[in-house]
Amino acid sequence: MSGPEAAAAATVSAASEFPYDAVLLAGFGGPEKPADVLPFLRNVTAARGVPEERLAEVGRHYEALGGVSPINEQTDALRTALQTELVDRGIALPVLWGNRNWNPYLIDTLREARDSGRHRLLAVTTSAYSSYSSCRQYRENFAAALIETDALGTVSIDKVRPYFDQPGFLDPFADGVAQALREALAGGLTADEVQIIFTTHSIPTAMADTSGSATLGEHGNGGAYVAQHLAAARYVAEQVADRVPHLGGELNWQLAYQSRSGSPSTPWLEPDVNDVLAEQAAAGARGVIVVPIGFVSDHVEVIWDLDREAADTAGDLGLRFWRVPTPGTDPRFVSALADLIAGRVGRGLPHEAVLDLPARPLACAPGCCANPRGVRPTTSGQDSADDVAVAGGASR
Structure with a gap:
């Protein structure tokens, strides 16, 4: 142990001044060698009835990239950067790391936290x-790990709120779009000939419609999931217009979806990014800037679905193609996550709203982002009586 981790460990006794003993960075996880690919995909799709032939098809995407997903390396880099940022701010909390679907598993991380005397964890995903898959499912994973380790009632896990509206998350996208647009204009295209396509992971429409909170009026017509992405895209588009003077035309953008899975008979959010590319080419576009605004790092779904499939589609259609990087470990993004943590330990400033959406609570509202397969135990976003009661009544 060295550097920021050692500094955090050396000062862990000072953590008593905070309401938490550690920060838990919760990731998705990914295979680290070819033999891991199918077991990993089975973990991801457990209890969903996805046929083996579909898993094998997706597995070939990983195999084409050497059988290794970069997501674990990316998450570890984010953990290290976040640890450094917290130490620099004088927040003496170690940053632990646990994955939903692969090593290091959440259950192992929570067992180690419990055994080392860390019983109050603040989670950042x-x-x-x-949405259910991007928020509430993590809280279900936390509860399942606590139950499995017999830590329910002795270890608590709160989760910071969704951070789609943090400028530190969005501004790196704006910089990337502005750079791509400047290159397009320098290459002889006009603003009217370039389409900006924001992409995110498609989810079942029923899951989208129940994303967010009914009490906040977010259910229906894509729910909070679609509304948040549209608001984030509008913000980025406005920032790009400010960063690229003398556009000489309208800034054209739309939201599209990628990485659909599941049964073809189940409605999912559309349009698919490849269909949008075809529509734009038919409408006279000459270039596209694809912005994976739904993702925090350049993992396999970004690299394969956009850098391979979407780029190939654009090439076949005669479209010039740019793909904007995700935030990754951009210092602004790391700082934004640290701001959320600081706010939960009494070291933060009031949240600055930058999107045209109603203000959200600091933690997940009771019953938000419902599980489409029924109620399951969850941990709380922040002392939510509804969710704690569900978790406390769970059995193994």
Whole structure:
């Protein structure tokens, strides 16, 4: 142990001044060698009835990239950067790391936290938006791990709110779009000939419609998931217009979806990014800037679905193609996550709203982002009586 981790460990006794003993960075996880690919995909799709032939098809995406997903390396880099940022701010909390679907598993991380005397954890996930799969499912994973380790009642896990509206998350996208647009204009295209396509992971429409909170009026017509992405895209588009003077035309953008899975008979959010590319080419576009605004790092779904499939589609259609990087470990993004943590330990400033959406609570509202397969135990976003009661009544 060295550097920021050692500094955090050396000062862990000072953590008593905070309401938490540690920060838990919760990630999705990914295979680290070819033999891991199918077991990993089975973990991801457990209890969903996805046929083996579909898993094998997706597995070939990983195999084409050497059988290794970069997501674990990216999450570890984010953990290290976040630890450094917290130490620099004088917040003496170690940053632990646990994955939903692969090593290091959440259950092992929580067992180690419990055994080392860390019983109050504040979780940050690698998903920025509100939906069952990107928010509530993590809280279910936390509860399942607590139950499995017999730590329910002795270890608590709160989760910071979705951070889709943090400028530190969005501004790196704006910089990337502005750079791509400047290159397009310098290459002889006009603003009217370039389409900006924001992309995010498609989810079932029923899951989207119940994303967010009914009490906040967010259910229906795509729910909070779609509304948050549209608001984030509008913000980025406005920032790009400010960063690229003398556009000489309208800034054209739309939201599209990628990485659909599941049964073809189940409605999912559309349009698919590849269909949008075809529509734009038919409408006279000459270039596209694809912005993976739904993702925090350049993992396999970004690299394969956009850098391979979407880029190939654009090439076949004669479209010039740019793909904007995700925030990754951009210092502004790391600082934004640290701001959320600081706010929960009494070291933060009031939240600055930058999107045209109603203000959200600091933690997940009771019953938000419902599980489409029924109620399951969850941990709380912040002392939510509804969720704690569900978790406390769970059995193994």
